Amino acid sequence: MTQANDYETDEAENIQAPPRRGLFRRRAAPLLPEAGAAGAPLTAVIAVMSFLAVLAMASLLMVNRATSEWTSALRSEITVQVKGASPADIESGVDAVLRVLNETDGVLEAKEKSREETAELLDPWLGEGNAAAFLTIPAIIEVKAAPALRDNLDLLRNRLTTAAPGATLDDHARWHDRLSGAARSGQAMAFGVFILVMGAACAISIFASRAGLAANHEIVSVLHLVGATDGFIAAEVQRRFFILGLRGALIGLVAALAALVLAGLAVRAGGAADNFLPSLRLGGWMILWLAAAPAATCLVTALTARLTVLKTLSKQY
Amino acid sequence: MEAVRHDNREIVRFEKAGLAYEDAPETLTDVTMTLKEGEFRFLTGPSGAGKTSLLKLIYLAHKPTRGRFFLFGENAAEAPREALPALRRRIGVVFQEFRLLDHLTAYENVALPMKVAGVNQNQYREDVSELLNWVGLGDRMHANPPTLSGGEKQRVALARALVSKPDLILADEPTGNVDPAMGERIMKLFVELNKLGAAVIVATHDLHLVQSIGKPVLRIANGKVTRSAGAGGAA
Numbered sequence: 001m002t003q004a005n006d007y008e009t010d011e012a013e014n015i016q017a018p019p020r021r022g023l024f025r026r027r028a029a030p031l032l033p034e035a036g037a038a039g040a041p042l043t044a045v046i047a048v049m050s051f052l053a054v055l056a057m058a059s060l061l062m063v064n065r066a067t068s069e070w071t072s073a074l075r076s077e078i079t080v081q082v083k084g085a086s087p088a089d090i091e092s093g094v095d096a097v098l099r100v101l102n103e104t105d106g107v108l109e110a111k112e113k114s115r116e117e118t119a120e121l122l123d124p125w126l127g128e129g130n131a132a133a134f135l136t137i138p139a140i141i142e143v144k145a146a147p148a149l150r151d152n153l154d155l156l157r158n159r160l161t162t163a164a165p166g167a168t169l170d171d172h173a174r175w176h177d178r179l180s181g182a183a184r185s186g187q188a189m190a191f192g193v194f195i196l197v198m199g200a201a202c203a204i205s206i207f208a209s210r211a212g213l214a215a216n217h218e219i220v221s222v223l224h225l226v227g228a229t230d231g232f233i234a235a236e237v238q239r240r241f242f243i244l245g246l247r248g249a250l251i252g253l254v255a256a257l258a259a260l261v262l263a264g265l266a267v268r269a270g271g272a273a274d275n276f277l278p279s280l281r282l283g284g285w286m287i288l289w290l291a292a293a294p295a296a297t298c299l300v301t302a303l304t305a306r307l308t309v310l311k312t313l314s315k316q317y
Numbered sequence: 318m319e320a321v322r323h324d325n326r327e328i329v330r331f332e333k334a335g336l337a338y339e340d341a342p343e344t345l346t347d348v349t350m351t352l353k354e355g356e357f358r359f360l361t362g363p364s365g366a367g368k369t370s371l372l373k374l375i376y377l378a379h380k381p382t383r384g385r386f387f388l389f390g391e392n393a394a395e396a397p398r399e400a401l402p403a404l405r406r407r408i409g410v411v412f413q414e415f416r417l418l419d420h421l422t423a424y425e426n427v428a429l430p431m432k433v434a435g436v437n438q439n440q441y442r443e444d445v446s447e448l449l450n451w452v453g454l455g456d457r458m459h460a461n462p463p464t465l466s467g468g469e470k471q472r473v474a475l476a477r478a479l480v481s482k483p484d485l486i487l488a489d490e491p492t493g494n495v496d497p498a499m500g501e502r503i504m505k506l507f508v509e510l511n512k513l514g515a516a517v518i519v520a521t522h523d524l525h526l527v528q529s530i531g532k533p534v535l536r537i538a539n540g541k542v543t544r545s546a547g548a549g550g551a552a
Contacts, residue, residue, distance in 0.1 A: 223429075
């Protein structure tokens, strides 16, 4: 300001150090005032949204993992059942079936399940030990098949039926399809909840940013009059909402992780079937996926605030 | 202001402009005037005559409801929103009611125009400090406006208006809250800035001030702007 020099007084000789950013230095205040107590409810709501988003994401991951485990087990195995009028018929049928299987390319392993094990499968319905006493238990041969063979089982099915008329081949397709259908429903539901949570975060952000603009109308007006662009003001609001959102997202993430760990411990303590209920082991990638949910909530909140501000300001002069 | 610009370049031009707030009668009627680079005008008139409204039109707080309005050669009345910030950055305004941001310090308030323009703090830090020292607020740099007196606030507002070295300076009763000595210093600063090329409009009730500076006067009464022979001649 050279033009001011003509009017400098003694005061000018003692120029104070202006505020500077940095450690141990005064930090410049944001151009929009801190939300203070008004920010707490918004942080709380975003924390709840993030909590729900993490749970929705965890559900999605659990369903995915369970489906993957179940269907891969089903897809890698086929079962051959050999029925007969008498145990001798069944024995000869089993021999013929094993011969065919051993000669077939793509059969990785063929193993007959013992009759005792097979009979035990019927115990829940017939009572312990009763199946073997009253029924001719069919033989069950578990076969591990290569993918190429699984994709074309008709030829093997015909050869088995020719070798042993009582032999039937089950590729578990019916169960696989049902499981896949159920899994898709579960995935769609979890994804739907996730989208709803994001939508709710959007709505809250729109409401809060409009209220914030109204409350800071004078400040926004001054910023405009000294030459601020809408983008500059929107960036200030976005930064504010990002910080509030980040705070809420972290609270929600920690709370959700704690809830998941507690739920996991409760399931384990209750002795729920380890092999049936899907598990959620919190490994590296799993944590990243779960953290993505609150991060998305935070970003959606900040971006929505920015767009809302831009739209609102565009209606002003 | 680095160089004196050509005298014939128009900074402000109104052609039969009018301003009405919503459905109320026009506050300003048939305003036709020009202000060229390097010109200085006092704007006088009774309270409620429309002085502040005219300044608001010029600093782009309102749009004329009719007529034409050119600012720095741009058709400001029809300019798209995106063009307005660049025009506003060329204007320094000392608002009558100061319009300081209470949550910012005096330093941050003064630095505001530079910050919104995206200027690095290293480039304006000394200018801001120097200006605040010049207006006698070097020791109140970190004070927030609510802790300042009316006069101190006015001086912060003055420093904010000048920090970006604007091409057009608008001041609405800039000496209303300061002592006579400071008022004289402020007016002399406006005159010096005007000599360096900035166009200046000062709205004031203080006829003694108008006479002592000796610059042309625009009179406004009942929403109409008239020219009166000031000490420096008619506009």
